[in-house]
Amino acid sequence: MKSGLMLGEVDRYLSGPQLARLTAVDPGARPYYRALARSVRSLILDGRLPVRVRVPAERHLADALGVSRTTVTAAYDRLREQGYLESRQGAGSWTALPDAGSLGTANPWIAAADDGLLPLHTAAPSAISTLPAAIAFAGEHYPRYALGMGYDPVGIAPLREAIAARYTERGLATRPEQILVTTGAQQAIHLVTTLLLSRGDPVLLESPTYPHAIDLARMRGARIVPVGIPDGGWHLDLLTCAIRQSAARLAYVIPDFHNPTGHLMDEATRAGLTEAARRYGTTLVADESWAELALDGDDGRSRVAPLAAFDTDGRVITIGSASKLWWGGLRIGWIRTTAATVRRLAVLRAAVDIASPLFEQLVTVRLFEDIEESRAERARTLGASREVLTTALAGHMPDWDFTVPSGGGSLWVRLSSPEATALVDAAACHGVRLAPGRWFGVDGTLESRLRLPFTQPPQVLTEAVRRIAEARVEGASGNRPPESLTPTL
Incomplete structure (x- = not known):
């Protein structure tokens, strides 16, 4: 700060x-x-x-x-x-103590693509195998949209229909007019906070949470009310008390394979949270960017109803994204809310970009047609990478503690001492870029935590853990990194 x-x-x-x-x-x-x-x-x-x-x-x-x-x-x-x-x-x-989201640059997530460091600071996945076919589909259908004005502030009809149908399949009846297509989940969060938050308004944020949500709350001049997430997941009484005591106007939560902890909120907590929001007049913003990334099969844990399914008066606003299931470079997101709120958000976004790119919307339309195949592919690839990462950590850093999540894309690791920031610097010297826990903390804390994604291929994760282990030894001994550890890819 x-x-x-x-x-x-x-x-x-x-x-x-x-x-x-x-x-x-x-x-x-x-x-x-x-x-x-x-x-x-x-x-x-x-x-x-x-x-x-x-x-x-x-x-x-x-x-x-x-x-x-x-x-x-x-x-x-x-x-x-x-x-x-x-x-x-x-x-x-x-x-001084820096802002929780900063580390050496104004935006810690932005790093040169050719800096040679293994990118374990980001959980963005590589493209799904069906992306080329979706791109070809978009190219084939793109010309017919040239007959119109070329943009729609709420999103093209086929995509809104596909998104609404997916929510309905997941147990949340949804009409296309309840969907606003955005240019990524980040824009969706920005639009919602801009619409609903004024300077000084209390906003409840989990701690840890998605760093850009912290940034947006600060940009709006909101009063942040942090609620800690224990190792076992959410405590409903803590959430309820925080909402009641702060009179939070808005609460931003990540109930599905939480970023960064990986927790999945159970249905009893979802029902209790929406009831508390209704009782105390709070709007819930549910970020479901990771909701489709269940990795452990259809065992019940992967079929929890969306948070909005427990809503009875339209106070749950849901945010989704194409980037986690299909590709990090596919900057398409969406908002599910009431039709009236969609219209208000569409007017607001006109000052930003008017509409999301048509081509990317068409690509996403095609990808929705094979969503179950995409989920199965991600479960195979991320599941394999998760296994490699957990095995490597157990071998090289047995004193580090973590719970293996049933979905999502990362491990939330507890270090044996508050050394995350020092380890980040040492690992960079060994060619690995890491995300320290304080990026995800509201007040610059969580110095004993690292987020380690398993969205990279197994061979990258194996090499990254080896380098982190040697960086850790160097940090403890003060020795210079050997020349063999200079970044190579």
Whole structure:
């Protein structure tokens, strides 16, 4: 969180020798500036170096450490980029805690496609095998839409019909006029929060949760009310009490293979949650982006009714996405709500993009025709990758703890110590990009957690775990990564 300090508000400070003693960086660490920045960041995260403490000038710390001023400058620059230092001309620099969603860049999810790091920071899957046929279908049918104006603010009729039919198959009777097609689930969340939230409104968010939902709540100036999710899943009494005590106007939940924990909300909790929302006047936004990704067969757990099936007065708004089942690059999402709310959302989205791309909508229409085959394919491929990942972790990091989810795309791993941020940096030096737990936390916590996706092929996961294990050893010993571990793909 940005401190917004004014001159004179920072009255605590450290001298060069004091910070040098605290960091205790191995003189042989390479590159030294990264090791120094990592050490300072760890001090801040575990509370040994408080926030809003002025750090010594670069030349003073360089003298105390016996290194060049350029080295300390590079370390300070890195800490500023990551949000752990704030500076003002003439006022010096002081320690800070970054926004929960930031890590070195304004958006931690954006990384260069050719940076050479194995992308375990994202759970986006590769394309389903039926995508080429769907693209061919879209190309064949695209010309006939050229006779009209070329866009529909609520989405083309065939796609809305397909989405509505799928909800009906899942036990939630739905008409096409209840569907608004969006340009991905992210736009869907943005539209709903823009429509329903005003500055200062209380909004309930699970912790952990989808990071972009946190970003949107902050953008709207909402008052975030976090509710923790225990290891065993949701506690209905905690959800109900939070809704009642905060008078939350909106609650954003991920009931189906929760991102990042993988939990699946049972029907009793769904019924109790919708009843609480009705009693206290809260709108529930259910993100079902992972709902079709059950991996353990038709054992009952994969057939929980949608949250909106327990709704009696139209206060559950459901969000879906094509990106998790079919392909991360297919930026098509949708909103299921009342027909009246669909019309209001369509007017609102006119200021954004008017309508979603026609070609991608046609591709999605074709993919819905073979949705059961797609689900079966994902169950096979993700199930195999999940098995490889859990086996590799058990072999290399037996002290890490996790529950194997029955669906979704990732493991929510508890580390043996609060070392996630330091491990992320060390793993990057070994060619693996990771997602630390604090990305998913409302207040920058969850430093003992990592989200590890199993959406990559088995061979990638095996190599990634090997590199993470060696990065962990390096982090513990302070040794330089061997040359053989430089990123290769």
